[in-house]
Amino acid sequence: MNNIKLTVSHAPFWHDGDSLFQMNLNIMIATLPVVIFAIIQFGAPAFGVLSLSLSSAMIWELIMNLVSKKRISIGDLNSAVIGLLFGMMLPATSPWWLIVTGTFVAVVLGKMIFGGIGSNPFNPTLVGMAFLMLSWKVFFDFDAAYVNYDFDFTALAPLAALKLQGAAAVTDLFPLGDLIMGRQVGAIGATFGLGLIIGGIYLILRGYIRWEISVSFILGIIVTAYCFKLANPEIYAGPMIHLFSGYTLMGAFFLATEHSSSPANRIPMFIYGFCAALMIILMRNIGVYADGTVLAILLLNLVNPLIDTIRPKTLGKGGNNA
Amino acid sequence: MAQSLAKEFTKGLWAEIPPFRLVLGLCPVLAVTKSVENGIGMGVATTFVLVFSNLLISLLRNVIPSKVRIACFIVIIATFVTIVELVMQAYTYELFLKLGIFIPLIVVNCIVLGRAEAFASKNSPVLSVADGLGIGIGFTLSLAALGAVRELLGNGTITIWGGTPVFEMGANFLPFQFMIEAPGAFVGLGLMLCLMNLIGKK
Amino acid sequence: MREMISMIVVLTVLTAVSGGLLAAVKSGTEVQIENQILKFQKAPAIQDIFPEATNDPLAERFTITAEDISLQIFPTKMADGSNAIVFETKGKGGYGGDVGLMIGINLETDQIVGARVTTHAETPGLGARAKDDPEFVSQFADQPIDANLALKNDSGTIDAMSGATITSKAVTLAAIQAQELYQKLKPEIVKQMK
Numbered sequence: 001m002n003n004i005k006l007t008v009s010h011a012p013f014w015h016d017g018d019s020l021f022q023m024n025l026n027i028m029i030a031t032l033p034v035v036i037f038a039i040i041q042f043g044a045p046a047f048g049v050l051s052l053s054l055s056s057a058m059i060w061e062l063i064m065n066l067v068s069k070k071r072i073s074i075g076d077l078n079s080a081v082i083g084l085l086f087g088m089m090l091p092a093t094s095p096w097w098l099i100v101t102g103t104f105v106a107v108v109l110g111k112m113i114f115g116g117i118g119s120n121p122f123n124p125t126l127v128g129m130a131f132l133m134l135s136w137k138v139f140f141d142f143d144a145a146y147v148n149y150d151f152d153f154t155a156l157a158p159l160a161a162l163k164l165q166g167a168a169a170v171t172d173l174f175p176l177g178d179l180i181m182g183r184q185v186g187a188i189g190a191t192f193g194l195g196l197i198i199g200g201i202y203l204i205l206r207g208y209i210r211w212e213i214s215v216s217f218i219l220g221i222i223v224t225a226y227c228f229k230l231a232n233p234e235i236y237a238g239p240m241i242h243l244f245s246g247y248t249l250m251g252a253f254f255l256a257t258e259h260s261s262s263p264a265n266r267i268p269m270f271i272y273g274f275c276a277a278l279m280i281i282l283m284r285n286i287g288v289y290a291d292g293t294v295l296a297i298l299l300l301n302l303v304n305p306l307i308d309t310i311r312p313k314t315l316g317k318g319g320n321n322a
Numbered sequence: 323m324a325q326s327l328a329k330e331f332t333k334g335l336w337a338e339i340p341p342f343r344l345v346l347g348l349c350p351v352l353a354v355t356k357s358v359e360n361g362i363g364m365g366v367a368t369t370f371v372l373v374f375s376n377l378l379i380s381l382l383r384n385v386i387p388s389k390v391r392i393a394c395f396i397v398i399i400a401t402f403v404t405i406v407e408l409v410m411q412a413y414t415y416e417l418f419l420k421l422g423i424f425i426p427l428i429v430v431n432c433i434v435l436g437r438a439e440a441f442a443s444k445n446s447p448v449l450s451v452a453d454g455l456g457i458g459i460g461f462t463l464s465l466a467a468l469g470a471v472r473e474l475l476g477n478g479t480i481t482i483w484g485g486t487p488v489f490e491m492g493a494n495f496l497p498f499q500f501m502i503e504a505p506g507a508f509v510g511l512g513l514m515l516c517l518m519n520l521i522g523k524k
Numbered sequence: 525m526r527e528m529i530s531m532i533v534v535l536t537v538l539t540a541v542s543g544g545l546l547a548a549v550k551s552g553t554e555v556q557i558e559n560q561i562l563k564f565q566k567a568p569a570i571q572d573i574f575p576e577a578t579n580d581p582l583a584e585r586f587t588i589t590a591e592d593i594s595l596q597i598f599p600t601k602m603a604d605g606s607n608a609i610v611f612e613t614k615g616k617g618g619y620g621g622d623v624g625l626m627i628g629i630n631l632e633t634d635q636i637v638g639a640r641v642t643t644h645a646e647t648p649g650l651g652a653r654a655k656d657d658p659e660f661v662s663q664f665a666d667q668p669i670d671a672n673l674a675l676k677n678d679s680g681t682i683d684a685m686s687g688a689t690i691t692s693k694a695v696t697l698a699a700i701q702a703q704e705l706y707q708k709l710k711p712e713i714v715k716q717m718k
Contacts, residue, residue: 067520101498109509113516135500382538387531394538401542405549412556415564423620423645 020117023208024077028084030199030208031254035088037182037192042092042149046188049094050087057083057103064112078117079107085125085254088189089247089294091145098139102128122301123258129294142185153183158245159290167229167237179244186245193244200253209257212269217252218243220277228285236285247293248280255293261301263308271307276300327452334456340433341464341511342518347433350424351465352507359481361469363417364424365462367410369455371402371428376442376454383443395438396429403428433461472510476502561643566598566626569640570610572658573628576603581610590712595705599717606632609713612642613705615698618691620645623654625661625698629669629706631714636671639664641695651691660685660692664699669706673699 039047061079065072074080083103090099106128111120133140142157149155154173161170178184182192190196203209221243228236242248247255256262256276263272276297283292338344341351347368354364375398379386386394407425410418418425428434437457442450474480475498478491500506562582570581581598588595598610608630614622624642629635641655654660663682664673674680675696677689684692706713 113512131500134503135498136496138496386534387527389527390531390535393535397535397538397542401545404546408546408549408553408557412553412560415557415560419564422648 020076020078024081026206026208027081027203027254028077030203031084031088031189033195033198034189034192035084037195038088038092038188041182041191042188046092049090049092049099049188050084052096053087053090053099053103054080054083056100057086057107060104060107061112064108068112070116073116076117079111082106082111082124082128085189085250086128088250089125089129089187091139091142091186092188093145093148094139098132098136102132104128105131118260120260121305122298123255123261125258126255126294126298126301130298133294142187146185151183151185153178155185157185157290158241159284162237162241163284163290166235167241168234171237171241174241174245176240176244179241184245187247187250190247190250193249196249196253200249203253203257209253210262210269212266213257213262213273214252216270216273217256217277220274221248221252221281224278224281228281242281242284246284246291251276251280251293251297256297256300261304263304265308265311268304268307268310271310272300272304275303275307327449330449331452331456334453334458334460335463336460338457339460339464339518340457341461341468342515344433344436345515346436347431347461348511349427350431351468351511352504354421354424355465355469355472355507355510356502357473357477357479357481358466358469359417359483360420361465361467362462362483363410363414364421365458365465367406367421367425368428368431368434368461369458370406371399372434372437372454372458372461373451374402374454375399375434376437376450377447379438379442380445380447380450386443391443392435392439395435395443399434399438400429433457468507468510468514471514472501472506476500476506565624565642566612569626569642570598570600570628572640573610573626573638574600574602574608577601578603586716588709588712588716590709593705593709595709597713597716600628602630602637606630607717608637609717611702611705613698613702615694615696615701617697618644618646618694619651620647623691623694623698625695625702627664627699627702629702631710631717634669636664636667636669636699638662639699644691646688646691651685651688653685653688654691654695661695669703671703673703 035050038050057079058074061074062072065074083106086103086106087099090102106124109131110122110124110127111117114120139145141160143155143160146155156170156173158170158174158179161173174184180193182195184191200209200214204211204214222239225237225239225242229238252273256273263269276299279296279299280292283289283296289295334340336343340346341348350364350368354360375395378398379395382394382398403426406428407418410421410425437454441453445453470480474489474491478495478497479487480489481487501510567582570577574581578601579599581600585596585598588597595611600608600610602608608628610626610628612624612626614624616622621644623644623646625639626642627639628637630637639661640658641661644652644655646652646654660683667673672680673682673696675682675684675689675693677684678693678696680696682692682696
C-alpha cells in the first residue's frame with residue numbers, strides 16, 4: 001500500500017456537453033421575447049441601440065484579440081451576449097457614442113483585461129453600466145429619455161417616481177398588470193416582466209443558468225421589500241412593484257447569473273442571490289439611487305470569492321477518514 | 323563623466339520613469355492628477371525636494387552613520403518639504419489650496435526616499451543631482467500626462483498654468499465625469515501603464 | 525562607543541541645522557503668507573458672511589489687545605446701518621491641526637450673523653466639507669451670543685456633520701471661543717470703533 005493521499009477537488013463541474021457557442025446562443029434566444037416586444041414598443045431606435053451595442057461589443061473584442069495577438073475569440077458569442085444585455089439596459093434614445101464607450105468599458109475593461117471569458121471577477125455588462133451611470137446620469141433619467149414618445153400608460157419611470165413621491169402617492173399609477181405586460185417606461189429590455197420570466201425559465205430548464213440564484217434573488221426582493229412595507233407603507237412600496245420595475249428581473253435571470261462572477265456551490269448561490277436582492281432594496285429605499293441593481297450585483301460579485309469558500313469538505317481531506 | 327551624467331539624467335525620463343516604470347509614488351499620482359496644473363505643481367514641488375535632498379544626502383554620505391541613515395534622510399527630506407510648503411503658501415496660494423494635504427505627504431513619497439537610499443547615498447553629488455533632476459522631471463511629465471487625460475475626458479479642458487484653460491472642448495461635449503473621480507485615476511493609471519508596456523515591448 | 529557618539533552628533537547637528545533653516549524660511553515668508561490668507565481666505569469669508577457690507581472691512585481692520593489677548597477685528601457696516609464685526613478664532617483638535625473659523629457678530633443685537641471656515645487641513649471630502657459645504661456652519665447663523673453652540677453629543681444644539689465628528693467638534697470649539705472672546709472684549713471693541 002502506498003500512503004499517497006489523493007486529493008480530489010470537489011464539484012462544481014456543471015457540464016452537459018454544450019459548447020460556449022451554444023450556451024451564449026441560447027441566452028440570446030431567451031432574450032428574444034423581450035427584444036421583440038421592445039422593438040414593437042419603442043420602435044426603430046430600440047433596434048438601433050441593440051444592434052449597435054451588440055456589434056460594437058464584438059468589434060471591441062476583435063480589436064483586443066488582434067492587439068494582444070491572441071486567438072480570435074468572438075466566435076463564442078460571449079461578447080455578443082454582453083453587448084446585447086448592455087443594450088437592453090439602456091433607454092432607447094441613447095446616443096451612439098454612449099453605447100460605444102459603454103461597450104468598450106464592458107468588453108475591454110470588464111472582461112478582456114482580466115484574460116477573457118471565464119476570468120472576469122465582475123459581470124462585464126454591469127461594469128460598463130456602472131461607468132456610464134456614474135459619468136452621464138442625464139441619460140439614465142428615463143422620464144426625460146422618452147419625453148418625445150406618446151404612450152397610452154403612465155409615462156413615468158416607476159422607481160424614480162417612487163423615490164420622489166413615496167409609495168402612497170404612486171402605487172395607483174402603476175397597476176401590476178401594466179408592469180408585468182411591459183406597459184411602463186424604462187430601459188429597452190427591462191420593462192417586459194413576463195418576457196423576462198419566460199426567458200429566464202427557458203434558461204433554467206435548459207440548465208444554462210442556476211435556478212438557485214434566480215429563485216433566491218426573487219425571494220430576497222420579496223422578503224426585504226415586504227419588511228420595508230410593513231415598517232412604513234406610506235413611503236416604501238410593496239414587493240411586486242420592486243420586482244417588476246427597474247432592472248430587477250433582468251438582474252435575477254441574466255445579470256446575477258453570469259457564470260464567472262457568481263458562486264459555483266449551492267449554499268453560496270442562495271446567499272449570493274439573496275444578498276444581492278437585499279442590497280438592491282436597501283439602495284432603492286434608503287440610498288440615493290433610484291435603482292441600485294447595477295451596483296448591488298457588482299458588490300456581490302466582489303464578495304463572491306469569499307462566499308464561495310462555503311463548500312463541502314473535499315473527499316479524502318478532513319480528520320475522521322484515514 | 324559627461325556620458326554617465328547624461329545617462330543618469332535621461333534614465334528618469336524613460337527607462338525608470340517613476341510611476342510607470344518603477345511604479346512608485348502612486349499616492350500623489352492618484353490623488354492630485356485631476357488637472358494638468360495640479361500635476362505640474364505637484365511634480366515641480368517633488369522635483370525640488372528630490373534635487374536638493376539628493377544633493378545634501380550625497381554630500382553627507384560619508385558622514386551619516388549607516389545605522390541612523392533613514393532617520394537622517396527623513397530629516398533632510400522633511401526640511402525641504404516644509405520649505406516647499408511654506409514657499410508655495412507664500413507665492414502660489416491657490417495651488418497650495420488645491421494640493422493641500424498632499425504637499426506635506428511628499429515626505430513619505432517613496433520616490434524621494436527611494437532615490438536617497440538607492441542612489442544618492444552611494445554616488446557623487448553631481449551624479450545625484452542629475453539623477454534627482456531626471457527622476458523629478460519624469461515624475462512631473464507622468465503627472466501632467468495622466469492629469470491631461472483625466473482633465474480632458476472628465477472636464478473637457480486642458481489647464482497648463484494659472485487657472486485659465488488653454489484648450490476647451492466644444493459646448494456639445496458631455497464630460498466623462500468618471501475620470502475625475504477617484505476610481506478614474508486607477509483606471510487611467512492602469513491604461514497608461516498598459517500603453518507604456520505595449521510601446522516598451524517593441 | 526565611537527559609533528554611538530557619531531550617531532548622536534550627526535543627528536543632533538542635522539536636526540539643529542534643519543530647525544534653524546526652517547525658522548529662517550518661516551520668518552521670511554510669514555508676512556507674505558499672512559497677506560495670502562487675508563486675500564484668499566478671510567476676504568471671501570467676510571464677503572460670504574456680509575455680502576452687503578457698505579464699507580471695506582479689510583482696509584479698516586484693527587487689532588485690539590486686552591488681558592494678553594490680541595485679536596484682529598474686521599469692522600463691518602451692514603446694509604441696515606448697524607455695526608458688526610468679524611474676527612477669526614482657532615478651534616483646537618481638528619484632524620489636521622487647528623480649524624480657523626471666521627465669525628460675524630452684530631454689535632447692536634449681539635447676534636451671530638454667520639460663520640465660515642477658513643484655514644484647515646482636514647480630510648478632503650470628509651472634514652473639509654465644513655468649508656466646502658456651508659450647510660454645517662449655517663447652523664451658527666442668527667444664534668444669540670449666549671446660545672449653547674456645542675455639538676448635540678456634548679449636550680449642545682449643533683448637529684455634527686456625518687462622518688466628520690472630530691472636525692465638527694473643532695469648529696464648535698472655535699465658535700464657543702469666539703462667544704467668550706466677544707463677551708469679554710465687547711466694551712473694548714465698541715470703544716475702538718468709535
